[in-house]
Amino acid sequence: QSALTQPASVSGSPGQSITISCTGTSSDVGAYNYVSWYQQHPGKAPKLMIYDVSNRPSGVSIRFSGSKSGNTASLTISGLQAEDEADYYCNSYTSSSTRVFGGGTKLTVL
Amino acid sequence: EVHLLESGGGLVQPGGSLRLSCAASGFTFSRYAMSWVRQAPGKGLEWVSAISGGGGSTYYADSVKGRFTISRDNSKNTLYLQMNSLTAEDTALYYCAKGFNDYPFDYWGQGTLVTVSS
Numbered sequence: 001q002s003a004l005t006q007p008a009s010v011s012g013s014p015g016q017s018i019t020i021s022c023t024g025t026s027s028d029v030g031a032y033n034y035v036s037w038y039q040q041h042p043g044k045a046p047k048l049m050i051y052d053v054s055n056r057p058s059g060v061s062i063r064f065s066g067s068k069s070g071n072t073a074s075l076t077i078s079g080l081q082a083e084d085e086a087d088y089y090c091n092s093y094t095s096s097s098t099r100v101f102g103g104g105t106k107l108t109v110l
Numbered sequence: 111e112v113h114l115l116e117s118g119g120g121l122v123q124p125g126g127s128l129r130l131s132c133a134a135s136g137f138t139f140s141r142y143a144m145s146w147v148r149q150a151p152g153k154g155l156e157w158v159s160a161i162s163g164g165g166g167s168t169y170y171a172d173s174v175k176g177r178f179t180i181s182r183d184n185s186k187n188t189l190y191l192q193m194n195s196l197t198a199e200d201t202a203l204y205y206c207a208k209g210f211n212d213y214p215f216d217y218w219g220q221g222t223l224v225t226v227s228s
Contacts, residue, residue: 001172003154036214038155045205045221046147046155051214089155093211097169099145104154 004102022090034093119222132206143210148202
């Protein structure tokens with residue numbers, strides 16, 4: 001199972017919006033609405049930010065939103081804040097009954 | 111409050127074995143599938159294995175199939191990962207996470223470090 005494709009890095013200034021893409025195939029992202037996004041700060045465990053493509057867990061800021069079109073899912077962060085600087089990973093369930101992560105995207109807040 | 115605590119990591123020689131444990135609390139353990147996810151030093155996340163709530167179904171990434179065995183003891187609220195035939199490529203921080211198929215990884219432990227080296 002190949003990893004989902006994410007950009008290695010993205011950046012934005014405080015207050016701006018950024019979008020991180022996550023491209024898979026018709027066997028994973030395109031087949032199921034079980035796409036989730038995780039935030040990981042250095043030295044910390046990952047934290048669930050978005051699940052089932054576009055749902056936010058309780059306690060996650062409304063600045064975080066998710067969407068999907070075909071085989072590509074996206075995470076958008078609006079009103080960037082310094083605390084958003086972290087690594088972000090997408091994840092999808094697959095037709096092989098496995099889960100696959102993206103390679104990760106490092107977000108830099110300028 | 112959900113709490114996941116991994117243990118059992120350490121230094122092991124290539125070809126050796128190790129058994130990881132994950133003690134769970136704060137939720138009805140037997141109702142949820144559980145997973146192991148690893149992260150090699152400086153690298154991204156890799157899903158490793160999962161097990162259904164009742165323990166009757168298990169799933170593995172191709173990279174560990176035939177070498178790793180996931181299991182659980184619902185009477186002890188504990189998840190396990192038996193790792194055999196370890197190689198340097200298995201060196202990673204191993205996280206226990208609640209969730210798998212139609213349920214996201216909503217809670218994670220802090221991880222236990224496995225180092226495979228001679």
